[in-house]
Amino acid sequence: MADADLVTIRRALISVSDKTGLVELGQFLAGHGVEILSTGGSAKALAAAGVPVTEVADHTGFPEIMDGRVKTLHPTIHGGLLARRDLPEHVQAMEANGIAPIDLLVVNLYPFEATVAKGADFDEAIENIDIGGPAMIRAAAKNHGFVAVVVDSSDYAPLKQEMAENKGAVSLTLRKKLAAAAYARTGAYDAAISIWFAGQLGDSFPRSIAIGGELKQVLRYGENPHQQAAFYTGGAPRIGIATATQLQGKELSFNNLNDTDAAFELVSEFTEPAVAIIKHANPCGVAQGKDVAEAYARALRCDPVSAFGGIIAVNRTLDAATAEQISSIFSEVVIAPDADEGAKDVLAKKKNLRLLLTGGMPDPREAGMTLRSLAGGYLLQTRDNGYITASDLKVVTKRQPTEKEIADLLFAFTVCKHVKSNAIVYVKDRATVGIGAGQMSRVDSSRIAARKSQDAAEAAGESEPLTRGSVVASDAFFPFADGLLAAVEAGATAVIHPGGSMRDNEVIAAADEAGIAMVFTGMRHFRH
Known part of the structure; x- marks a missing residue:
């Protein structure tokens, strides 16, 4: 390593809210004459x-004031961090103003x-916005040619x-890495x-x-082996994949994380004991x-x-009986509270098998935002936390749905919310019996x-498709009667859609002719 790359640490400024390892660091620095x-x-x-x-106040000759809001915002501090030691005019300015160089800055923020x-509350949050810390961090990071931060x-x-x-010296390579980490931290802090x-x-x-985030895990690869990927946590706290503890199994992949998040968000919709099995982000x-x-x-x-x-x-808490069933076939991930x-x-x-425990369930009604990248930009929207109750349903056919059909219709429409569009979900007795996803x-x-319902019936040794006597949900309206008639042909007795x-009148007429019940929700659940 060339000597020109090295900066000897002679003076350090330490100001941390998180005091993990502080004493040990101070003892180490003191042992090196810092x-x-x-x-x-x-x-x-x-x-x-x-x-x-x-104390910084003794170093600057200026006391901490305004309840500590002003203590490091001083020319003696910022001059010591920003001065370039290779420029004579900077060195002269330091000497003229009694500014001592600071070679190491150790700061973590409020x-x-x-x-x-x-x-x-609002006032407490405001008081926990750090001002002097980010200012010093940016100064030291900018001057990483001479300062480690x-x-x-x-x-x-x-x-x-x-x-x-x-x-007692630090290399330019490490100083650059530390400077990059410093700017990332202040950027994420300001984003929050x-x-x-x-x-x-x-x-x-x-x-x-x-947008700010903290690296949680560098992944083996992205959606495909030729892509690189990493998992960052950030944004509003939410119970789920970001809070989960992995008890066993291989490292999670990009697709594992994406699919597991989809599965846990879906199963959180239900208050009764429920299970969702996901493949490629679809149930x-x-x-x-x-x-x-x-x-x-x-x-x-299904x-x-x-x-x-x-x-x-x-x-729910995963029990041994369920685990025995799960272990009978190959699964990538199991996630539970x-x-x-x-x-x-x-x-x-x-x-x-990866087993993830989250410590709780997310609230499906909680407000929040979702973000998706586009070429050169982002799409930002509020989370789809919309839901429908029985009182929201509008019966549009001559036949009224039964109470059992209404319960199944609401279940089907809830699942439909988590199926890629165009989405069709058949349900019988609060269990899916056929799912069609992502078709044009x-x-x-x-x-x-x-x-798929017919295939499942054959696998179960049954003589007719599971959809016989089911209800069916569509994530958006039927633009033509053909989609509805396909559901009727499959054996559905009731339909729910927005x-x-x-052509609503044509679709309603087709439902009446078939003798099935149909309800409108007035809310759609496109998922792309």
Whole structure:
């Protein structure tokens, strides 16, 4: 390593809210003869541990004022961080103004995100917006040619390693890495503040948006092996894939994460014990039951072929009986709010199966935003948290649906919300019996769902398709009667869809002629 790349750390400024590893770092720096400047609680913690430390106020000759809002915003500090040591005029300015160079800045910011997450009111959140910290971080990162900046305690180790190997000096390579991490942190911090502030104002779509996230995992590859990918957490806290603890199994892939998120969001829609089996972000079986074991068996019955290698989500604590059923076929991931010891023991025998526990269920009615990238931009929208109750249904046919049909219709329409458009879902006794997803024509989705139902019946040794006597849901209106007639042919006795087509009267007439019940929701659930 060339000596020109090395900067010897002689003076450091430490000001951290998260004091993890602080004392150990201070002791290490002091052991290398580094003069330490510090503020407030950081200075007290260092001094209590016997680390020599100088208060910033003593260094600048200016006291902390305004309840600590102004302490590091001072020319002596920023001059020491920003001065270029290779420019004579900068060196002369330092000498003329009594500014000592600062070679290392260790700062982590006021915990704004954590403060908001715990439900703090407006004033408390505002007080946890750091000002001096980001200003110093940006200054030190800009001047990384001469200053090392550390914003995360996880970077203490590489800093100490380099100083130990280089007689107290740090390389340009590490300083650049630390500077990049510093700007990423201040960017994410400002993003969190701007998003929160817009929310306080009720402004869903501000003039500019900032997106911040924290790396959780670098993935083996993306959707395909030739693509690179990583998983970042960020945005409003939500129970699910981001909060899950992986108890066993291989590393999760890009597709695993995407499909598991879809499965858990779907199963969260139901208050009764429920199971969703997902393949390629589409459900291949969803059911409720008196318990999770029954729900799983009924969900699997819908499409046992597609369930192979799928993702399984449950909305109750996973028990041993259900785990035994799950272990009978190959599955990629099981996600649940919790699992009992019996279930863990059963699934532990499946070494490649990933078991994820989230600690709770997300609220399907919770407001929030979803983001999707386009070439050169983003699509931002509110989460589809819409739902329909029996009182929202408008019966448009001569025949009224029975109470049992209404329960199944509502279940089917809820599942339909999580199926790629064009979506058709057949349901009987609160279990899917046929699903048609992602087709360009709604009639094709109807026919595919019916055919898969016939295949499932054959696999179960039954003589007629599972759709006989079912109800059917469509995520959007039937533009023509043909899609409806395909559902009738499959054996559906009642239909639920948004309505609103120019040909609604033709579709209603076809339903009346077939003697089935039809209800309109007035709400559609496109999913692309």
